[in-house]
Amino acid sequence: MATPMIAPSILSADFARLAEEADAVAGADWLHVDVMDAHFVPNLTLGLPVVTSLLAATDIPLDCHLMIDDPGRWAPPYAEAGAHNVTFHAEATDDPRSVARDIRAAGAKAGLSVKPGTPIEPYLEILKDFDTLLVMSVEPGFGGQSFIPEVLSKAKAVRRLVDSGELRLVVEIDGGINADTVEAAAEAGVDCFVAGSAVYGTSDPAEAVRALRASAAKASPHLSLSR
Ligand SMILES: O=C(CO)[C@H](O)[C@H](O)COP(=O)(O)O
Numbered sequence: 001m002a003t004p005m006i007a008p009s010i011l012s013a014d015f016a017r018l019a020e021e022a023d024a025v026a027g028a029d030w031l032h033v034d035v036m037d038a039h040f041v042p043n044l045t046l047g048l049p050v051v052t053s054l055l056a057a058t059d060i061p062l063d064c065h066l067m068i069d070d071p072g073r074w075a076p077p078y079a080e081a082g083a084h085n086v087t088f089h090a091e092a093t094d095d096p097r098s099v100a101r102d103i104r105a106a107g108a109k110a111g112l113s114v115k116p117g118t119p120i121e122p123y124l125e126i127l128k129d130f131d132t133l134l135v136m137s138v139e140p141g142f143g144g145q146s147f148i149p150e151v152l153s154k155a156k157a158v159r160r161l162v163d164s165g166e167l168r169l170v171v172e173i174d175g176g177i178n179a180d181t182v183e184a185a186a187e188a189g190v191d192c193f194v195a196g197s198a199v200y201g202t203s204d205p206a207e208a209v210r211a212l213r214a215s216a217a218k219a220s221p222h223l224s225l226s227r
Pocket residue numbers: 009011012032034065138139140141142143144145174175176177194195196197198
């Protein structure tokens with residue numbers, strides 16, 4: 001039986017101490033890295049040089065969430081560098097399948113992300129070319145925002161297709177996940193939960209990861225605590 005995955009977002013970590021901040025969540029399944037370009041979103045964070053350094057500093061697989069324009073040009077280098085998962089936005093390209101193909105050819109899992117207002121129906125057909133669907137539950141750009149529950153209908157729709165065997169991919173959610181929201185997301189069929197402020201905003205990030213995983217496992221019919 002599968003286990004809920006927790007991906008702490010280093011957007012809420014201390015950028016001057018990223019290696020230590022990765023160590024602080026050693027039990028996490030993925031380390032979520034928000035790459036923002038100040039064009040696709042109105043914020044600027046970090047890019048390939050920092051990801052390359054982080055890859056050398058931690059054994060936790062990196063889950064790179066690219067909130068950038070022109071992912072066809074910029075996404076494959078993150079895969080070549082060694083990121084486990086490279087996710088880009090459906091809204092940022094006219095040809096998501098070819099970007100996914102290039103990411104996979106460069107050795108990483110390919111993820112598709114959709115903003116809260118983007119419907120999932122137009123993308124259902126191409127999800128078979130992806131390893132992850134990242135449902136944004138806040139407007140991308142900033143940590144610490146409030147969860148938008150309406151996006152859970154997208155997680156539910158894709159969960160049904162995974163459960164029926166039509167699709168095989170990780171359903172991931174990002175934004176506003178905390179002790180109050182993780183259960184609703186788990187009930188909707190989410191497999192992987194990104195959490196920034198709910199992990200790094202606490203005095204014990206490792207315990208926050210464990211608590212979120214336990215809450216998700218309890219609330220979800222398709223996930224259990226056995227590892
Ligand atoms: O992609 C993101 C924002 O665009 C972050 O991953 C997300 O916001 C995590 O932070 P929090 O859990 O505090 O909402």
